[in-house]
Structure formats: structure tokens, C-alpha cells
Amino acid sequence: MISVCIRHKVRGTAIHSKSEMVMTQRSYGWKNKNLTAASIGLCFCLFLSLVGCGDSETARETPVDAESIIPKADPIESSPGELVMPEGFSDQAASSEETTSGGTPAVGSVGLEMPNVSGGNFESQEKPSESRSSPIRYESWDMIRQEVLSSKKITVVDLWSLACEPCLKEFPGLVQLHRDYPEQINCVSVNLDFDGRKTRPPESYEAEVEAFLQSVKAGKLTSYICSTASDDVFIEEKIPSIPVVMVFNSQGEMVKKFVDAGETVGFSYAKSVRPVVIEMLEQK
Numbered sequence: 001m002i003s004v005c006i007r008h009k010v011r012g013t014a015i016h017s018k019s020e021m022v023m024t025q026r027s028y029g030w031k032n033k034n035l036t037a038a039s040i041g042l043c044f045c046l047f048l049s050l051v052g053c054g055d056s057e058t059a060r061e062t063p064v065d066a067e068s069i070i071p072k073a074d075p076i077e078s079s080p081g082e083l084v085m086p087e088g089f090s091d092q093a094a095s096s097e098e099t100t101s102g103g104t105p106a107v108g109s110v111g112l113e114m115p116n117v118s119g120g121n122f123e124s125q126e127k128p129s130e131s132r133s134s135p136i137r138y139e140s141w142d143m144i145r146q147e148v149l150s151s152k153k154i155t156v157v158d159l160w161s162l163a164c165e166p167c168l169k170e171f172p173g174l175v176q177l178h179r180d181y182p183e184q185i186n187c188v189s190v191n192l193d194f195d196g197r198k199t200r201p202p203e204s205y206e207a208e209v210e211a212f213l214q215s216v217k218a219g220k221l222t223s224y225i226c227s228t229a230s231d232d233v234f235i236e237e238k239i240p241s242i243p244v245v246m247v248f249n250s251q252g253e254m255v256k257k258f259v260d261a262g263e264t265v266g267f268s269y270a271k272s273v274r275p276v277v278i279e280m281l282e283q284k
Helices: 002-051 055-061 089-096 141-149 165-180 202-215 230-237 269-283
Strands: 137-139 154-160 185-191 222-226 244-248 254-259
Touching: 137 141, 141 154, 141 185, 141 222, 141 230, 154 165, 154 269, 165 185, 165 269, 185 202, 202 222, 244 269, 254 269
Parallel strands: 137 222, 154 185, 185 222
Antiparallel strands: 154 244, 244 254
């Protein structure tokens, strides 16, 4: 009896142990299967990250050859200092050239047109026989002032610039004053376009200044292009801007200074300058 119980107990223990082993093996089997699936999924994701999603990545990584898109131009051989124009430019310009009835090429029909950087485009209104007989002179402001003071005449000095529209508007008043009193009054034109730049010396303004003087028929009017920088003249004469007209008596003393500011703002030759000059002539 005792032996049977022991046997059953032993067998039960063995059976129990065997069932535990079976369950343990099954649980490990499922764990191994889950681990294998997870490993496969991880490898697949890694593969996609390395290989990419298609042709878009391949196209993005492929460099574009610029030479295959933009054709390479043939090199142009030229001598040093020679201006080389694009191929066919001269033929095109020649074919598009237009001429007037007199045979002169029409303005703007061919060539490269540069912008006008001055205050205006002045064309001479005088005939060739009426060209100015008084050449433009270049002097410093100190030298011009000395000549004005030693003239022993009533002198009217007009400071102006091509870039100053009020100056150009009032300047014919000086010309008319010179015509009306050529012997009694010394009328002087002083251009202040030069601002001290070495790239634009006083001589570079001569053509435009001369064209303007001819357009207003300045004739024998004494004309200077001041070689002193305009700002230095402003400081020395204590003037804020131009136009400026200064009137001197025959002793070289300044009688009146007209500035487009302060009490003389908006002055004109007809209403301001001429009455002063005529009064001085009458008192002489």
C-alpha cells in the first residue's frame, strides 16, 4: 500500500514535471517565433532606408551636367584693347541703319546710346556765323573774384550749374542785361558744375556749357568754368545754394547778393536784379 502510494506520488511528480517541460518548450517556441518576426521587420526597414523608395532618390543623387544643357560658346580671339562685339552685331546694325532725307543717320537708329547725365540736353540755336566769340575760361574762384574787383565797372556775377533748373531759367536775364548795357555793365557767367572729383575735371563740362551758352545766344558774355570745387565756393561766399547773383559797384564792393533763400528767395532778373543795377547806373 505504501509502495503504491509512493509510486503514484512519484509518477504524479514525473507527469507534472513532464507537462511543465512541454509548456515551457511551447512558450519558448512562441517567443522564438515573435523574435524572428521582429528581426525580419527590422531588417526590412533597414533595407528600405539604405536602398530608398524608388527612382526619385536616384534622380536626386544624379548630378546635372551644366555643359549638356548650356552649349559652350566658341572663344573669341581679339587683340589687347580691341572692342569685340557679338557675332552678327555689325551686320544687324548695318541692315537696321535708317537715314534721313539728307543722308544723316536717324537719331537712335543704330549704335549704343549713352544716357544724358547732365541737367539737360542743350542744342545750339545760333547759326554758325553767330557762334560765340568769347571762349570759356578756367580759373579758380579767387582769381575770378580778383578780376571782378579790378574791372572798375558795375559787375553782375551769375553763379549757376547745368544741374540747377532755376539757374537755367533765370540765366537769359543776365544775357539780356549784357545786351542792353554792353559798355556800362560787366556781366560774368561762372559755372559751378565741377565738384572736385578727379574723374570729372572742369574741362569735361565745356561742351555742355558751351552748348547751353549758345542756346541762349550769350554772344560775347564773359564765361568761366570754376576750377574750385563748388562746395568750397559755397563755404567761402556763405551761400546755401544756387542760383546766386552778386552785384558789385565800380570800386569792387558788393552792393547786393541775391540767393534763392531767405529774404531774396524766388528772385528774378526782371523784378530783383535789374532795378538794383539801373539805380546804380543812374547814381553814377
